[in-house]
Amino acid sequence: MQKNNRYFSLLLCAGMGSLTACSLPPNQAKKESASGYHTEHWVQRQNVDAQLQQGLTAYLALDDAFMSIASRIHLIREAKYTLDLQYYIWEDDSLGHMMLSELLKAADRGVKVRLMIDDQNGTKLDPILEKLVAHPNFEIKLYNPYKYRNFRVMDYALRLKQINHRMHNKLIIADGAIAVTGGRNISREYFDAGDEFQFTDMDILFFGNAVKSANQIFINFWNNELSYSVQQLIGVGTAAELDELRKGHAMNDLEKDQFKTRLDFAQKQIMQQLRERNVEWVKARFMGDYPEKNLGNIDHDKLLYSQLKQAMGTPEQHLELVFAYFVPTKDGTAFLKDLSHQNIKIRVLTNAYLANDVALVHAFYQKYRKDLLTNGVQLYEFKPDIQRKQRTWYEVLTGNVIPAKGKSSSRLHAKFFDVDGKVFIGSFNFDPRSVNLNTEVGLMVESDPLQNRVTHALDRYLPEIAYELKLNTEGEIIWIEHHANGKTTTYDVDPHTTKFQRFAFKSLSYLPIEWMM
Numbered sequence: 383m384q385k386n387n388r389y390f391s392l393l394l395c396a397g398m399g400s401l402t403a404c405s406l407p408p409n410q411a412k413k414e415s416a417s418g419y420h421t422e423h424w425v426q427r428q429n430v431d432a433q434l435q436q437g438l439t440a441y442l443a444l445d446d447a448f449m450s451i452a453s454r455i456h457l458i459r460e461a462k463y464t465l466d467l468q469y470y471i472w473e474d475d476s477l478g479h480m481m482l483s484e485l486l487k488a489a490d491r492g493v494k495v496r497l498m499i500d501d502q503n504g505t506k507l508d509p510i511l512e513k514l515v516a517h518p519n520f521e522i523k524l525y526n527p528y529k530y531r532n533f534r535v536m537d538y539a540l541r542l543k544q545i546n547h548r549m550h551n552k553l554i555i556a557d558g559a560i561a562v563t564g565g566r567n568i569s570r571e572y573f574d575a576g577d578e579f580q581f582t583d584m585d586i587l588f589f590g591n592a593v594k595s596a597n598q599i600f601i602n603f604w605n606n607e608l609s610y611s612v613q614q615l616i617g618v619g620t621a622a623e624l625d626e627l628r629k630g631h632a633m634n635d636l637e638k639d640q641f642k643t644r645l646d647f648a649q650k651q652i653m654q655q656l657r658e659r660n661v662e663w664v665k666a667r668f669m670g671d672y673p674e675k676n677l678g679n680i681d682h683d684k685l686l687y688s689q690l691k692q693a694m695g696t697p698e699q700h701l702e703l704v705f706a707y708f709v710p711t712k713d714g715t716a717f718l719k720d721l722s723h724q725n726i727k728i729r730v731l732t733n734a735y736l737a738n739d740v741a742l743v744h745a746f747y748q749k750y751r752k753d754l755l756t757n758g759v760q761l762y763e764f765k766p767d768i769q770r771k772q773r774t775w776y777e778v779l780t781g782n783v784i785p786a787k788g789k790s791s792s793r794l795h796a797k798f799f800d801v802d803g804k805v806f807i808g809s810f811n812f813d814p815r816s817v818n819l820n821t822e823v824g825l826m827v828e829s830d831p832l833q834n835r836v837t838h839a840l841d842r843y844l845p846e847i848a849y850e851l852k853l854n855t856e857g858e859i860i861w862i863e864h865h866a867n868g869k870t871t872t873y874d875v876d877p878h879t880t881k882f883q884r885f886a887f888k889s890l891s892y893l894p895i896e897w898m899m
Contacts, residue, residue, distance in 0.1 A: 417558035439590035439666035457556035473569035474506035483631040489519035513619035575776035581795035670823035708732035734763035745887035762848040764794035
């Protein structure tokens with residue numbers, strides 16, 4: 383009878399879809415306050431209070447995958463009061479489990495943990511999340527949940543407009559005072575530890591005034607009507623199940639003693655840099671979309687895209703864009719062309735077709751390449767294969783061996799840009815989806831030294847990691863691959879693609895779906 387009732391409910395929902403769209407049940411979660419601002423034990427220097435009173439922010443750019451995961455572990459292990467996290471993807475893999483284990487240990491020592499994961503992540507972690515919320519210090523919410531979480535085709539059929547808006551944010555905040563944001567989700571491939579491929583990415587750790595805005599943005603999402611507690615959606619485990627989970631984590635810790643030792647060392651390096659070495663104090667602003675964007679109920683000037691344009695100002699010297707997904711659209715192309723005509727140097731790095739993990743995005747990006755090149759914009763495309771001869775940190779620490787092909791298979795996932803002494807690092811891509819559909823966050827830093835480091839890094843590494851796009855004498859695009867011996871190879875079509883692949887993405891580019899990219 384229960385099974386028949388379920389089928390009847392689905393049929394009834396389908397029949398009434400045009401009226402109700404099978405809306406989500408009322409959200410039972412209670413409103414909460416933003417975390418307190420506890421700075422005292424994070425950076426111990428004589429001039430810290432003076433820097434904070436001036437409204438400044440200290441930062442460490444994290445382009446190295448190991449230091450990036452170590453910085454998150456550092457925040458979790460050193461937190462004394464609160465930990466607030468929101469992520470688009472939290473994978474059911476060894477790295478995801480390690481992070482959950484560290485969060486559970488923090489909760490055990492009295493830290494209040496609030497974790498929010500976008501429900502696009504799937505259901506594989508559900509059994510673990512259900513056990514974790516049995517802990518009095520551990521709260522978990524799923525953002526913009528699918529109504530039919532185990533039969534999602536129903537949501538695509540009846541609730542496409544609602545589920546097409548996702549929370550793409552990546553953020554962890556400790557004690558309301560120190561945070562990490564950027565492009566990395568919680569999954570092995572974002573930290574040079576994937577078996578099949580590795581994402582190249584960028585994060586930034588920051589401490590000080592800018593974290594106050596991060597706290598407010600987090601609580602805006604946490605209290606939003608789209609944030610549902612795990613207890614309501616999945617259920618809550620028992621104390622005995624939580625204890626079994628805790629014992630399982632302890633056994634894994636014993637098995638990976640070498641891993642823990644090296645991770646401890648990296649975490650101490652982060653601590654040393656924050657407490658002893660010179661860090662740059664700058665004007666910085668943490669920015670993000672409002673959750674109302676996911677409800678389609680927000681003014682254009684409140685979009686992160688609008689905030690970025692205002693904070694960026696009018697470029698006067700140069701603009702460098704590094705985006706995994708780059709679909710400039712007609713308006714964006716016109717904007718870049720206009721800047722180029724004003725003798726502003728513009729350089730763009732995005733994925734080549736074979737390096738793009740969302741091939742459909744490439745179909746809409748490639749439409750604008752020739753126009754951009756004709757008007758003086760420099761284009762580079764990230765190679766799908768970058769040789770890594772040395773063992774990765776993950777191989778060294780765990781003893782596991784990543785297949786050679788998987789270790790060299792590379793994809794760009796970073797999202798940052800620099801313009802005239804300002805650098806933005808976050809989750810935002812230069813595409814219609816980031817502008818209009820998904821919510822995004824990031825940190826804008828006013829720093830000539832950081833901007834110079836970004837520019838010099840691109841100068842040094844672009845010939846090694848990317849194809850350079852040019853126009854030949856006939857005005858057609860060519861791809862130039864620079865080799866270590868100084869020689870070059872020139873391609874007349876997208877490197878190493880087949881005729882069918884080129885036909886496919888050319889054909890797809892005519893579909894009226896660019897607004898979804």
